[in-house]
Amino acid sequence: MLPKLPDAPVREVIDDYFGTKVSDPYRWLENSGDPEVIAWMKAQNKYARAVLANIPGRDRLLDRIKALDRAGSVVSALKVLGEHYFYMKADPGSDIYKLYVRDRLTGAERLLVDPENMSTDPSTHFFVDYFQPSLDGKYVAYGISRGGSQDSILRIVETATGKVLSDAIDRARLARLSWLPDGSFFYTRTPKLPPDTPPSAKYQKGRTYRHVLGGDPDKETAVFGYQVSPDVKVTETDVPALYYSAAAPNYLVGLIMHGAKREFDAYTTMFLKNDSTKLVWKKAVDAVDEVTGYDTHGDSLFLLSHKDASRFKVLRTSLANPDLAHAGLVVPVSERVVTGIFAARDALYVQELDGGIGRMHRLSYENASLHPVKLPFDGAIRSVTTNPIQPEAWLELTSWTKSPLWYELDALSGQLTDTGLVQQSPVDSGYSQIESAEVNVKSADGTMVPLSIVHQQGMPLDGSHPTWLQAFGVYGAPLEPIFRPTLLAFFERGGVFAVAHVRGGGEYGEEWHLGGCMQTKQHSADDMLAAATHLIEHRYTSPLRLAGECTSAAGVTVGTVINQRPELFAVALILVGQSNPLRSETMPAGPANTSEFGTVTDSRLFPALYAMDPYQHVEPNTPYPAVLLTAGGNDRRMEAWQAAKMTARLQASSNSGKPVLLRIEYDMGHSSSLWAGFGSTKTQRNEELADELAFMFWQMGVPEFQPGKQEGQFAAR
Numbered sequence: 001m002l003p004k005l006p007d008a009p010v011r012e013v014i015d016d017y018f019g020t021k022v023s024d025p026y027r028w029l030e031n032s033g034d035p036e037v038i039a040w041m042k043a044q045n046k047y048a049r050a051v052l053a054n055i056p057g058r059d060r061l062l063d064r065i066k067a068l069d070r071a072g073s074v075v076s077a078l079k080v081l082g083e084h085y086f087y088m089k090a091d092p093g094s095d096i097y098k099l100y101v102r103d104r105l106t107g108a109e110r111l112l113v114d115p116e117n118m119s120t121d122p123s124t125h126f127f128v129d130y131f132q133p134s135l136d137g138k139y140v141a142y143g144i145s146r147g148g149s150q151d152s153i154l155r156i157v158e159t160a161t162g163k164v165l166s167d168a169i170d171r172a173r174l175a176r177l178s179w180l181p182d183g184s185f186f187y188t189r190t191p192k193l194p195p196d197t198p199p200s201a202k203y204q205k206g207r208t209y210r211h212v213l214g215g216d217p218d219k220e221t222a223v224f225g226y227q228v229s230p231d232v233k234v235t236e237t238d239v240p241a242l243y244y245s246a247a248a249p250n251y252l253v254g255l256i257m258h259g260a261k262r263e264f265d266a267y268t269t270m271f272l273k274n275d276s277t278k279l280v281w282k283k284a285v286d287a288v289d290e291v292t293g294y295d296t297h298g299d300s301l302f303l304l305s306h307k308d309a310s311r312f313k314v315l316r317t318s319l320a321n322p323d324l325a326h327a328g329l330v331v332p333v334s335e336r337v338v339t340g341i342f343a344a345r346d347a348l349y350v351q352e353l354d355g356g357i358g359r360m361h362r363l364s365y366e367n368a369s370l371h372p373v374k375l376p377f378d379g380a381i382r383s384v385t386t387n388p389i390q391p392e393a394w395l396e397l398t399s400w401t402k403s404p405l406w407y408e409l410d411a412l413s414g415q416l417t418d419t420g421l422v423q424q425s426p427v428d429s430g431y432s433q434i435e436s437a438e439v440n441v442k443s444a445d446g447t448m449v450p451l452s453i454v455h456q457q458g459m460p461l462d463g464s465h466p467t468w469l470q471a472f473g474v475y476g477a478p479l480e481p482i483f484r485p486t487l488l489a490f491f492e493r494g495g496v497f498a499v500a501h502v503r504g505g506g507e508y509g510e511e512w513h514l515g516g517c518m519q520t521k522q523h524s525a526d527d528m529l530a531a532a533t534h535l536i537e538h539r540y541t542s543p544l545r546l547a548g549e550c551t552s553a554a555g556v557t558v559g560t561v562i563n564q565r566p567e568l569f570a571v572a573l574i575l576v577g578q579s580n581p582l583r584s585e586t587m588p589a590g591p592a593n594t595s596e597f598g599t600v601t602d603s604r605l606f607p608a609l610y611a612m613d614p615y616q617h618v619e620p621n622t623p624y625p626a627v628l629l630t631a632g633g634n635d636r637r638m639e640a641w642q643a644a645k646m647t648a649r650l651q652a653s654s655n656s657g658k659p660v661l662l663r664i665e666y667d668m669g670h671s672s673s674l675w676a677g678f679g680s681t682k683t684q685r686n687e688e689l690a691d692e693l694a695f696m697f698w699q700m701g702v703p704e705f706q707p708g709k710q711e712g713q714f715a716a717r
Helices: 035-054 056-070 485-491 510-514 522-537 552-564 581-584 591-599 606-611 642-655 682-699
Strands: 015-017 018-024 074-081 084-090 098-102 111-112 127-131 139-146 154-156 185-189 207-211 223-226 238-244 251-257 264-270 283-284 292-298 298-306 315-318 328-333 339-344 345-355 359-365 369-372 381-386 392-398 405-410 416-418 436-441 449-454 467-471 494-502 547-550 572-574 628-630 660-665
Touching: 018 606, 018 660, 035 547, 035 660, 056 283, 056 682, 074 111, 074 127, 074 381, 074 392, 074 436, 084 127, 098 127, 098 154, 098 572, 185 223, 185 238, 207 238, 223 238, 238 328, 238 381, 251 292, 251 345, 251 436, 264 298, 292 339, 298 339, 315 339, 339 381, 345 416, 359 381, 369 628, 381 591, 392 485, 436 522, 449 485, 449 522, 467 552, 485 494, 485 682, 522 547, 522 552, 547 552, 552 572, 552 591, 572 682, 628 682, 660 682
Parallel strands: 467 494, 467 547, 547 572, 572 628, 628 660
Antiparallel strands: 015 018, 074 084, 084 098, 098 111, 127 139, 139 154, 185 207, 207 223, 238 251, 251 264, 264 283, 292 298, 298 315, 315 328, 339 345, 345 359, 359 369, 381 392, 392 405, 405 416, 436 449, 449 494
């Protein structure tokens, strides 16, 4: 017998937004510390787990997913300093990424930080949130947090011995750390708050400090950030960071970031080696200059900007006397989207996106000539790393059907060589029978939207295939090709995996981003619906076998899609997703997102924010598809109550008889099965993927996953 699905009493709260009265029947679920709320969420999770566990075929599916995930290692976040190679790695037998170092590419690998050994409680996990080696490679600073919360404690480990120093700095979430030549470092820290502070203030009023090893962080003087310098404008919600580069040793660059907004303010100053409290700042960039990236070399400040350049350009000005109005244009606008710039000793490496395919060019410092880098295959440049005082670059390359490998780019020959840091996944052989196609589909307003479709070779187009359609379309971030070995378990059962590159993302630059945020957010949903229609009309699938999924901030898109066209989907997945943006500003990370979605404090932006809110547009007595919502118990980017409120409203409103389930992973942060994220173990991701696939196959009528009559009732209340 299944456990009882808990009741969700309606306790209506009416908000008046500039004369518009908005009802919120489940506001009480936002009080995550209330025993009643805790009990309700646990009962929902217990019910969901029981339903999912009872799906026939689920356990066999999980076994296959585990086997695929054990097939090879994954290396990420590579940083190179001379002969030292630092990186995060997950081995087949490891559940969590660990921090390693090699003294040479051919040298023996040494484990520096092992989060798996930090807890004696198997229900609690620790995670390395970030790391940064010192300039000489002697030390590595890293952030460690419990359960994926990202509430990092900053620690330092000695590279040669693996000894962890006594230094421990709390409130160092995303510390934006930068080492200095003397072995001290800059880092950003949020203030200690009284117990009655609202959650939305948790990550505000950040300041940058200079830490000397062995020093007391609570006695250090702020050198940059909130209310530190009259020359630098910083609001409560801004995030400061201060950076030093060995390639520009006479200068510092200070950044003021405005929440989720990509455009930042930048300041430069002379580097005072012995006193960082008397810095005199020159403003180099204002947010209106639409600069989203930078790097330095010598006296040069390189800037990535979309000012009058939707697909971005690269400018060059002086660190000593920055003058953006007279900056040199070193990479002009083209059909390609410039997505990143990386300074090495020999050149500036320019990463680009060309119709969804990753490209790279090398810009010579001496004559500003731009030369293409020949890549071994068309796919995605997943990561780029350079050392500003070394003449090389390192690239992580992958595609929909090729596992990621790390390549070293030789500055003289221009040749790419496999570093051997990670071996080609054995799963690649299984992917040899998988193919990908890139098409364009027409959205509601006539805009052509890219759609990636991945499936078995020679698959008949008869409308019978389980199809998993994903979209993101937020923050100007493109969804580039990505390889997931565990997804082979889906393809082996005839599945079609599709990605709609909807507006709001960055596939075609800033214009594409602005086409799907705030007042234009409906375009993201229109684009996803156009992709769904294409998959149905071209006989990949049918509405009975189509699932739509969005993750994180894109939860507003899939929520809107099923509100507007519930009949088009058999299943919807809302993974650690935003469903109630009207209330998001009350979350710790909420204020940072107002630049992307809008704010309830602005009468001009409120109507669009209300229109995009899926929770507020759930219609009673509507035949909704089956819905699986997930949440992380330690997620501070998207609080679990977002999923809880959407669950309650869907369960009360759907008359389709299909299940609406809330699955909570209590020892996890902001993460999902395929797109990973922050603070989840491989075990957690594999279990979640098995639940998602089994849920989809069950609701799509795949025979292997159909329960018998004796297995209880699974329908929604």
